[in-house]
Amino acid sequence: MKSKLWKIIRMEFRLTVANKAFIVLTILGPFLIAAVTVLPSVFSMKGGIGGSAELKVAVVNAGPEYIERLRMPLAQNGIRVFAAQGNTESLDAEVLAGSFDSYLVLPDDLLSATRVQYVSKNVADFRLMGIMQGVIGQSIIAARLLQAGLPAETIASLTQPPLIDIRQLAKSGEKQNRDFLTILMTGLSLSMLLYMTTLLYGQAIGRSVLTEKTSKTVEIMLSSVRPLDLMFGKILGKAAGSLLQYGLWVSLTAVFVKVFGPRLGVNIDFGGSLSTLGFLVLFFLLAFFLYCSLFAALGAASQDEQHLGQLTWPLILFLVLPIVMISPIIMSPHAPLIVGMSLFPLTAPVVMFLRIVVGGVPTWQILACIALVLATIAAVIALSAKIFRVGLLMTGKRFTLGEVLRWLRY
Amino acid sequence: MIELRDVRKSFGELKAVDGVSFRTGEGEVFGLLGPNGAGKSTTIKMIMNILAPDSGSILFNGTPITEGDKDRIGYLPEERGLYRKVRLGEMLLYLASLKNADPAVSARRLDEWLERFDLAQWKSRRPEELSKGMALKAQFIAAVLHDPEFIFLDEPFSGLDPVSTDVLREAVLELAGKGKTILFSTHNMEVAEKICSRILIIDHGREVISGALADIKARYGKNTIAVEFDGELDLPKLSRLVSRASRFPRYVEMELAGGANAQEVLAALVGQVAVRRFEVLAPSLHGIFVQIVGKAERGSLGERSSQGARS
Numbered sequence: 001m002k003s004k005l006w007k008i009i010r011m012e013f014r015l016t017v018a019n020k021a022f023i024v025l026t027i028l029g030p031f032l033i034a035a036v037t038v039l040p041s042v043f044s045m046k047g048g049i050g051g052s053a054e055l056k057v058a059v060v061n062a063g064p065e066y067i068e069r070l071r072m073p074l075a076q077n078g079i080r081v082f083a084a085q086g087n088t089e090s091l092d093a094e095v096l097a098g099s100f101d102s103y104l105v106l107p108d109d110l111l112s113a114t115r116v117q118y119v120s121k122n123v124a125d126f127r128l129m130g131i132m133q134g135v136i137g138q139s140i141i142a143a144r145l146l147q148a149g150l151p152a153e154t155i156a157s158l159t160q161p162p163l164i165d166i167r168q169l170a171k172s173g174e175k176q177n178r179d180f181l182t183i184l185m186t187g188l189s190l191s192m193l194l195y196m197t198t199l200l201y202g203q204a205i206g207r208s209v210l211t212e213k214t215s216k217t218v219e220i221m222l223s224s225v226r227p228l229d230l231m232f233g234k235i236l237g238k239a240a241g242s243l244l245q246y247g248l249w250v251s252l253t254a255v256f257v258k259v260f261g262p263r264l265g266v267n268i269d270f271g272g273s274l275s276t277l278g279f280l281v282l283f284f285l286l287a288f289f290l291y292c293s294l295f296a297a298l299g300a301a302s303q304d305e306q307h308l309g310q311l312t313w314p315l316i317l318f319l320v321l322p323i324v325m326i327s328p329i330i331m332s333p334h335a336p337l338i339v340g341m342s343l344f345p346l347t348a349p350v351v352m353f354l355r356i357v358v359g360g361v362p363t364w365q366i367l368a369c370i371a372l373v374l375a376t377i378a379a380v381i382a383l384s385a386k387i388f389r390v391g392l393l394m395t396g397k398r399f400t401l402g403e404v405l406r407w408l409r410y
Numbered sequence: 411m412i413e414l415r416d417v418r419k420s421f422g423e424l425k426a427v428d429g430v431s432f433r434t435g436e437g438e439v440f441g442l443l444g445p446n447g448a449g450k451s452t453t454i455k456m457i458m459n460i461l462a463p464d465s466g467s468i469l470f471n472g473t474p475i476t477e478g479d480k481d482r483i484g485y486l487p488e489e490r491g492l493y494r495k496v497r498l499g500e501m502l503l504y505l506a507s508l509k510n511a512d513p514a515v516s517a518r519r520l521d522e523w524l525e526r527f528d529l530a531q532w533k534s535r536r537p538e539e540l541s542k543g544m545a546l547k548a549q550f551i552a553a554v555l556h557d558p559e560f561i562f563l564d565e566p567f568s569g570l571d572p573v574s575t576d577v578l579r580e581a582v583l584e585l586a587g588k589g590k591t592i593l594f595s596t597h598n599m600e601v602a603e604k605i606c607s608r609i610l611i612i613d614h615g616r617e618v619i620s621g622a623l624a625d626i627k628a629r630y631g632k633n634t635i636a637v638e639f640d641g642e643l644d645l646p647k648l649s650r651l652v653s654r655a656s657r658f659p660r661y662v663e664m665e666l667a668g669g670a671n672a673q674e675v676l677a678a679l680v681g682q683v684a685v686r687r688f689e690v691l692a693p694s695l696h697g698i699f700v701q702i703v704g705k706a707e708r709g710s711l712g713e714r715s716s717q718g719a720r721s
Contacts, residue, residue, distance in 0.1 A: 216491030
């Protein structure tokens with residue numbers, strides 16, 4: 001005789017999977033994901049949304065040969081420079097009118113200049129600023145060196161700064177090519193993945209538990225099974241359905257990108273190593289089940305959908321917190337606050353994952369984090385079974401946190 | 411056999427069940443009666459182990475209930491519902507499987523029950539389409555599909571039309587005939603009177619009266635005698651036997667005095683008048699309840715609001 005828990009899991013799985021919405025979403029999902037992930041890269045390949053690829057920069061007070069020297073290196077980065085004349089008022093007017101994007105004012109005595117002025121409507125593109133600064137700075141230094149009597153052909157090699165190859169040293173002695181941006185993107189992807197999954201499925205689990213009360217099936221269920229079995233069964237069954245959908249999406253998207261990616265000129269590459277991928281899956285699952293059980297507990301405690309919505313806000317806050325704090329986490333992963341966050345169950349999975357990606361986390365902390373999250377999941381499910389059992393008898397009125405705490409003593 | 415010993419349960423200040431004891435035997439239809447809010451549902455929930463009693467004990471065949479015992483119980487809760495998205499047949503089989511019933515046997519029994527309750531054409535439809543009466547019958551099937559020894563029915567007849575009430579009542583009596591122990595709660599004294607062999611009336615969480623229905627009627631009957639007669643009745647001659655009388659020209663209703671017996675009255679009457687009709691009036695359960703609980707409760711059965719607590 002199969003256990004009752006297994007029967008509940010099977011029923012909940014079936015309820016999750018065998019309905020039209022699930023099937024439609026499963027089929028459409030990859031196209032949506034592809035649209036969201038591929039289209040932006042297609043746009044940026046074509047030179048940005050709206051197609052205004054080239055940045056037009058007027059250079060004031062420069063000789064034609066100097067402009068010529070800037071033209072090539074800037075053109076490679078999508079910046080077109082041309083000579084212009086005029087006072088700042090007329091130039092400002094032209095920038096505002098859109099004749100060109102920005103202008104650069106060179107001083108009369110370029111060689112001794114310590115400052116050049118750059119005026120643009122948009123100064124937020126730090127990448128562009130870096131390029132301008134590099135190219136112009138280099139050209140001025142080159143001009144100075146030429147004046148100092150160095151031969152023109154050696155100047156280019158003399159002024160070329162070396163690229164810094166950033167490599168992360170892992171404990172194993174292995175060195176990896178990684179930089180802030182890669183870590184940031186890897187961390188953000190987990191946080192976003194978790195955020196979206198939780199919104200999508202966590203709420204569904206909360207609602208499923210709530211439905212047990214609103215559809216008044218709860219008493220008949222509890223006359224057959226233990227509340228704990230019912231809770232575990234609902235969470236595991238729903239989670240299995242959700243993970244199946246997720247698995248299908250990921251594999252279908254991978255196939256889609258593999259097949260159509262090259263044609264669209266897009267290459268999406270997971271930058272991390274195999275161990276990073278392993279940790280990603282591990283912490284994703286930990287966080288997923290943690291939040292599923294929390295949503296289940298809230299579902300058990302709430303009275304209707306609206307009430308459930310109100311109760312889930314604090315949870316969503318904890319989901320967003322690591323995303324908001326992603327920079328401090330990556331820059332100082334061993335600060336006491338961050339270590340604390342990586343052990344505090346609600347933020348632990350994402351923060352610990354980020355710390356692992358950055359590197360240098362003591363093994364005991366990783367194990368402690370996993371143990372704490374697992375213990376929390378078990379405790380939350382047990383708690384929600386309790387809330388469920390007591391809360392269902394109080395149908396018809398809402399209750400305060402204090403009352404919920406009192407129920408735990410029943 | 412189910413036995414409750416001095417079971418108590420409070421919700422905060424409210425004493426929902428305040429020392430209830432009873433015992434049911436095999437093949438017995440036991441009625442748990444009382445007005446709304448009396449503590450009937452709370453009592454049943456405690457027997458079902460959905461609620462834990464504050465004190466007292468609940469025994470199944472002499473031992474406290476275990477999870478395994480739940481498989482031998484069928485339960486029709488007062489709060490009724492089925493998963494709205496699951497087809498009726500599948501839902502009922504699922505509930506039976508949660509009682510560890512044999513799937514093949516359940517499937518066969520399901521068809522029989524659906525046929526009997528005229529629900530066969532609803533088997534592959536969703537419960538959300540069922541009318542209230544049909545949903546109740548479906549829920550009753552859920553309670554008995556796994557062939558339990560004990561069947562608890564919480565207000566099984568509320569909201570049923572007369573035809574469905576008869577169908578359900580027959581089913582209950584048939585199950586009792588097969589040796590099932592049936593415990594049901596109701597505030598409807600007329601229904602209880604028709605099918606219960608034993609009853610317990612509770613009010614405000616306390617036992618008001620309990621025992622075999624026939625005994626209770628005998629014990630709490632007003633022992634009123636109605637007589638139709640021809641001739642001249644000399645009432646003072648009967649004063650030793652009768653405590654109170656309402657006299658009409660050819661009809662009298664008399665209340666027996668303590669220790670008196672209807673047969674003595676009849677014997678005394680026979681010499682005086684020609685008795686055309688002599689009847690010992692059996693009190694209704696409703697009458698008994700009103701008599702016991704007092705005039706304050708009169709006419710309030712089934713109508714009194716639940717005073718914040720749920721029964």
